Amino acid sequence: MSLPPLVEPADELTVDEVRRYSRHLIIPDVGMDGQKRLKNAKVLVVGAGGLGSPALLYLAAAGVGTLGIVDFDVVDESNLQRQVIHGQSDVGKPKAESARESIEEVNPYVNVILHKERLDSSNVLEIFGGYDLILDGTDNFATRYLVNDAAVLLNKPYVWGSIFRFDGQVSVFWNEYGPNYRDLYPEPPPPGMVPSCAEGGVLGVLCAAIGSVMVNEAIKLITGIGDTLVGRLMIYDALEMTWRTVKVRKDPEAEPITELIDYEAFCGTVSQEAQEAAAGSTITARELKDMMDRGEDFYLVDVREKNEYEIVSIPGSVLIPKGEFLNGEAFGKLPQDKRIVLHCKSGGRSAEALAALKGAGFGDAVHVGGGVLAWVNQVDPSLPTY
Amino acid sequence: MREPVQVIINGEARDVPPATTVADVVRSLTSAANGVAVAVNDQVVPRTGWADTAIGPDDRVDVLTAVQGG
Numbered sequence: 001m002s003l004p005p006l007v008e009p010a011d012e013l014t015v016d017e018v019r020r021y022s023r024h025l026i027i028p029d030v031g032m033d034g035q036k037r038l039k040n041a042k043v044l045v046v047g048a049g050g051l052g053s054p055a056l057l058y059l060a061a062a063g064v065g066t067l068g069i070v071d072f073d074v075v076d077e078s079n080l081q082r083q084v085i086h087g088q089s090d091v092g093k094p095k096a097e098s099a100r101e102s103i104e105e106v107n108p109y110v111n112v113i114l115h116k117e118r119l120d121s122s123n124v125l126e127i128f129g130g131y132d133l134i135l136d137g138t139d140n141f142a143t144r145y146l147v148n149d150a151a152v153l154l155n156k157p158y159v160w161g162s163i164f165r166f167d168g169q170v171s172v173f174w175n176e177y178g179p180n181y182r183d184l185y186p187e188p189p190p191p192g193m194v195p196s197c198a199e200g201g202v203l204g205v206l207c208a209a210i211g212s213v214m215v216n217e218a219i220k221l222i223t224g225i226g227d228t229l230v231g232r233l234m235i236y237d238a239l240e241m242t243w244r245t246v247k248v249r250k251d252p253e254a255e256p257i258t259e260l261i262d263y264e265a266f267c268g269t270v271s272q273e274a275q276e277a278a279a280g281s282t283i284t285a286r287e288l289k290d291m292m293d294r295g296e297d298f299y300l301v302d303v304r305e306k307n308e309y310e311i312v313s314i315p316g317s318v319l320i321p322k323g324e325f326l327n328g329e330a331f332g333k334l335p336q337d338k339r340i341v342l343h344c345k346s347g348g349r350s351a352e353a354l355a356a357l358k359g360a361g362f363g364d365a366v367h368v369g370g371g372v373l374a375w376v377n378q379v380d381p382s383l384p385t386y
Numbered sequence: 387m388r389e390p391v392q393v394i395i396n397g398e399a400r401d402v403p404p405a406t407t408v409a410d411v412v413r414s415l416t417s418a419a420n421g422v423a424v425a426v427n428d429q430v431v432p433r434t435g436w437a438d439t440a441i442g443p444d445d446r447v448d449v450l451t452a453v454q455g456g
């Protein structure tokens with residue numbers, strides 16, 4: 001859909017800026033007018049992670065005058081496989097600060113504003129209010145619905161991208177001119193149904209494919225050129241190497257978005273059953289080690305997937321993936337006369353398996369809070385994490 | 387007994403009973419409809435229209451799953 005430019009042009013470009021942006025300026029569709037609009041634009045990127053990394057670098061290089069970054073996290077070694085705005089020496093540093101340093105090196109004419117806080121219902125409207133356009137590259141459903149609803153309430157456009165393993169989806173949601181995220185996905189999948197990248201993995205370079213489309217759409221929205229992805233969803237399959245487009249329209253029957261809600265509850269990060277099962281039946285990694293050292297007779301089950309088990313595992317654990325607990329196959333493989341101890345990567349999946357296990361009559365079963373990551377942290381730091 | 391209808395679901399040819407709806411297709415593929423979008427012939431069918439949208443001969447039905455990663 002072709003739309004009017006989102007941003008008015010800045011008064012002028014300096015001589016240095018003309019030199020820097022010359023390859024944009026000689027494209028007739030961008031020209032001085034378009035580049036001045038980019039200079040005047042205020043763009044907020046939510047999440048300086050996989051998608052935020054290429055998005056911020058290219059937005060900065062393109063000459064977007066003001067870039068805001070929302071991120072409360074710090075750079076971890078496991079980020080570097082795809083989050084190319086951060087480097088080895090940034091490990092342990094706040095991502096927002098690390099990203100700003102890279103941006104200043106790419107383009108010193110960009111004004112960078114940091115929001116080193118978790119986006120929530122109490123701050124989102126105020127933060128978004130200072131920007132023309134938002135890019136959503138967050139890593140969880142709760143923040144994605146928060147971003148959508150805030151953008152709808154403020155009547156602002158946002159570019160949305162999401163990734164998993166080899167698959168990416170990207171669109172532009174602007175309630176005034178087309179559908180919003182809820183018209184496509186009215187609510188998130190049930191908790192635990194769709195893994196995060198931390199649980200399921202992501203091909204690093206996928207971030208570049210989707211992140212670059214996001215920047216492409218941002219530039220078109222700001223300068224008012226081309227056909228944007230308003231009303232269209234692009235679907236990328238890196239294994240088949242296909243890009244497909246489907247049309248999305250407003251759902252005339254959808255409930256209107258009139259206020260912000262409790263997004264953690266809406267997305268149920270851990271299901272109610274899992275929370276109830278885990279209450280009073282959670283041990284720490286250190287307690288597990290103590291049980292081993294005392295020679296207690298229990299049966300330790302790792303409910304992750306086989307490839308995760310091969311990366312790192314707790315000694316003596318038996319692999320039975322969570323799915324077998326949910327469909328009941330696991331129960332026949334378990335000893336009836338031993339206490340069952342479950343663990344996963346960080347405690348979410350094992351809590352779900354625990355709920356199923358208790359439902360099948362294994363009343364004294366427990367799970368390890370924090371999973372194998374806690375084991376590495378608290379018991380054996382020589383093991384790798386992922 | 388009417389003839390089954392030949393359609394393409396997620397790229398694979400399938401026979402479905404006559405008057406099969408988008409909602410029926412989703413039910414046949416997943417236990418949870420939440421977090422799922424369905425496109426028929428490259429047009430997403432809004433959730434509230436699933437039960438009333440019948441699949442016709444040679445329709446291409448794509449069931450998409452929301453992903454959260456970024």
